[in-house]
Structure formats: C-alpha cells, structure tokens
Amino acid sequence: MKQFPCIQCGACCRHVNLSELTAYLDRGDGICHHHDTLTHLCRIYEKRPEVCRVDIYYDKHIRQDLSWDEFVELNLIACKQLNELDNM
Numbered sequence: 001m002k003q004f005p006c007i008q009c010g011a012c013c014r015h016v017n018l019s020e021l022t023a024y025l026d027r028g029d030g031i032c033h034h035h036d037t038l039t040h041l042c043r044i045y046e047k048r049p050e051v052c053r054v055d056i057y058y059d060k061h062i063r064q065d066l067s068w069d070e071f072v073e074l075n076l077i078a079c080k081q082l083n084e085l086d087n088m
C-alpha cells in the first residue's frame with residue numbers, strides 16, 4: 001500500500017465542520033481545536049483521533065468497499081475542494 005500523498009496543507013483540519021465524522025473537533029469556526037494555524041500542523045499528531053489517521057481509518061472502515069487507490073483518489077478530490085474553499 002502506497003503512503004497517502006499528504007502535503008500537510010492542513011485544509012482538512014481547517015474544515016472539520018463539513019464532515020459529521022470530524023464536526024466534534026470544531027473550535028467554532030470550522031477549524032479543529034488541535035490545528036496550529038501558523039504551521040498548518042496538528043498539535044496532537046501522535047495522539048490524533050482515528051478519523052485523522054487515513055491508513056488506519058481505511059483499514060477499519062473503508063477497505064471492504066474501496067481499493068486503497070480509489071480511496072486515495074477520492075480523498076485527493078476532497079483535498080482540492082477544501083483548498084478551493086480556503087481561496088474563495
């Protein structure tokens with residue numbers, strides 16, 4: 001399984017309100033409580049929740065329905081859409 005091609009842009013962490021899976025992380029403006037807005041990094045990276053661990057989340061919840069490559073492709077589309085929201 002190839003590694004997920006995350007470029008650490010932080011876009012997923014700035015829009016946690018848009019998914020029911022991550023809405024509980026919203027600090028009130030759509031941004032995760034744990035997101036560092038200066039570095040774009042996660043302040044609890046080693047202890048981040050399962051939903052933020054793309055490989056573990058895939059194994060436990062998605063593998064039966066999608067190949068890894070399909071899952072990565074769908075996630076990259078979401079990454080692009082979230083980045084576009086930042087630039088609106």
Ligand code: SF4
Nearest residue numbers: 013032034035042052
């Ligand atoms: S817990 Fe970390 S990885 Fe997960 S959304 Fe928040 S900042 Fe991002």
